[in-house]
Amino acid sequence: MFPLIVATAGGSADVPPASGPAQLITVALIAVVLIIALISWLKVHPFLALTGTAICAGIAAGMAPGKSVDSFTNGFGATMAGVGVLIAIGAIFGKLLADSGGADAIVDALLHRAGFRSLPWIMAVIGAVVGLPMFFEVGLVLLMPIILLVARRSGVHLLKVALPAIAGLSAMHGLVPPHPGPLVAISTLNANIGLSLAIGAALAVPLVVLAGPVLSFAAARWMPHVRVPEMFTGEGRGGVLQTNSNDDSSRPPAGSHGGHSVGLELQEQTQLSTAVVRKRPSALVTTIGILLPIVCMLVRAVNESLNPNATDSFSTLIHFIGTPTIALGLALIYAMIFFVRASNMRQSDVGRSASDALLSVAGILLIVGAGGGLKQILIDAGIGSLLAKAALGSGISIVLLSWLVAALVRVATGSATVATVTASGILAPLAVGLSSPELSLLVIAIGAGSLFLSHVNDPGFWMVKEFLGLTVSQTFKTWTLMVTLLSFAGLAGALLIEAFI
Template identity: 55%
Template sequence: MHYITPLALPSLADKALPHAGNAQLVTAALIGIALIVALITWLKLHPFLALAIGAVTVGLIAKLGAADTVASFVKGFGATMGSVGILIGFGAMFGKLLADSGGADQIVDTLVGRAGPRALPWVMGLVGAIIGLPMFFEIGVVLLMPVILLVATRSRLPLMSIAIPALAGLSAMHGLVPPHPGPLVAVAALKADLGLTLGLGVLVAVPTVILAGPLFGKLAARWVNVPVPELFSAPDQGEQDNAAGDVKESKPRPSFAATLATILLPVVLMLGSAVVDVVSPKSGGELKKVLDVLGTPPVALGIALIVGMLVLGRGGRMTREAVSATMSNALPPIAGILLIVGAGGGFKQVLVDTGIADTIANAIRDSSLPVLLLAWFVAALIRVATGSATVATVTASGILAPVAASLTNSHVSLMVLAIGAGSLFLSHVNDAGFWMVKEYLRIDVAQTLKSWTVMECIISLAGLAGVLALSVIV
């Protein structure tokens, strides 16, 4: 999953010890993943139940024990709900408020009107990157999803040509560019220069987003040609003539500036907290404490929701009853998403607790691969095995910290980026983010693999290629 929170970040002291042999752990993981895919695609079982069955199967084969397997699944489910679940709930309310107040329409009309159909995928990639710079992935998704869906509806462009660029911008920032929390973990562990890592990260991220976003989006739109889902209420097409650019407003809307400011409020709060942490990590007094609280993801999004109720509600001339109805109506559609994402977190935790991450780390600790390629490879293997970018980043950074001590400043920064790129590789059924994207876009498992998973692989491999290219120059 694309997030690092106190609930989700494992301490190095709490690492799981393997309960079975190396071959048995790998076999357990493969069987569990294959079982989940078969249950969903062949038996048409609900993903929530399939993930639970897959988690129990992995735990039993890996000799984790029945009781410990259930406890591990519950722990992962609870940790995911404690972090991501709150954000999805607030995000759903915020997205519904954007739609019902007319704020999303205002943003979309501006984007569609000024960018034009050919430029829209590029604009969405830029928007995703800006939102994703300080933002946890799931917050970026819930903030952007109503805009993605309405842009696709209004522009009449294929859904994937709009969604993939925005998601690529979010994901690339997560893995490659501090002050996003992901790269900051590796920066701290490897004692890299933050400013240098930031500069090199931008150099790698820009071509990566272009390749995985607008360019791959064209191909993804052919592979996954699906209608725009009605997760948020879209305006009636009879009232809005997209081709002619004529928009007949049936009710007042918030201004573009007010809507944009409300959307960017959590971005500013989280970015402010991140900047203060970087500038003065151990000092700062009361201001730092206040910003740390305000920049906490649930707090930042909660504040944005409250401000949105006032600003967007007033701009759309919504009554208190209308705002209350919007808040209530936003939650029922996401019940299934919450359960599936939580179960994905539970399955990930079972994999982590079997000790498979440590098994992989120990197996390649003494590898003779070039150091930057090794950094990517370690992170990628652990990511694929556990479904957690957090575990991949922390584990790979811990393994490679002694090696980093002997490198130049520039190559330590490139190692941070290599680990970040590897931590994004091959998101699949053990990643709660996989299920989040699947459910929001209302696509099936195969379609998610052909779009989201391939996009993540492109980001990871393009990021690695950029790192290796820069290593020749710097």
């Protein structure tokens, strides 16, 4: 969401609340409840529910009808410019990854070297590594083909594969520089980047374990029947139904025979015996393609940390190739050359893969854009600044206050980055004179608060829902619960460290 700072945080600073505090908060609560009711009970398409409710919420908050429409379209456009392009490019990359056989090569390498019990832990590590320099949306579209194919091929419950990887992405997004979110807080509060990195990384490890593998095992028991979506599987058949009867606690290690894995192996052997075996990229070639945008963005983050005001040609080039759209575009070009060449795909196959990928994410793009529109209306109505100012008058610990301000803005606006930027700016005057460890704890508290309670006004909520094929209720029970757990655990860690400094 970092690319949307100007369009969201900057645009809301000059817009005063259109109505009284009670009316604004009431409108926001009613809007959230109405969206959930329309989608869950009346089965209205999420795009229509979000669009209609957002515009009506703006009018109810005191905005002129034309201003409400303009606010929604501005938020929709800003989200599409930032997140939408990334989803589209990432979807094409993911489809080429699947159709060329590159995803199979990665999955085969994972399943060959890891037992079924260790898959959630490995996926958590992969998610954290990918998420370190990567915007959440980019990391999600890069990892989704691997997540879905690992779940399909291994027979492990989808949530045991997906939640750990997404937990790793989310923890890095909120807590650990050089991710841009924490870097904004570090810069605004003049905190020490090295100390903030050390504390954030130390806290991220237990947080990812708790909100990833540990939570995923519980979630798999709550929701035993989850289908692996067709997206990125390279098949035209329906998803694979997974149930808890295939609990991996009784499954033998990868490569052995027994239980559900035998059925999968026999099915795959039958498919291979009746089809022409096509060449595919090696695991190394595929891994390079996945890591390429990560390296580009990481190099940019490191260079900007070491040389924040550099304007030389090298820094300009690094900044350009580290831009998320460019970095992911370079990965797509790499895939269109090396994945295609290694698998002997024809140009017509590449075009078909791109068309299929864009068709499969068209609905996701509209839903995510509408979520961005709702977010912008809530920002322009002044709800985020209203809640932040209320938190400042609470007279509580500055670490807890930092978390509370960020959490309230996050709930009101649906943007972790807007929450980080807003909370950092509000708390900057209070941070003057604090010690270096205390400043780093404020960075951690703000980052943890920015993860709190993702719901229907967050485009990330809809990305996770649509990519994993979950219902709104299931998304609340998995994604929302996971980021909220990360948020509370991050706050607890910051308060614990505060007690010893």
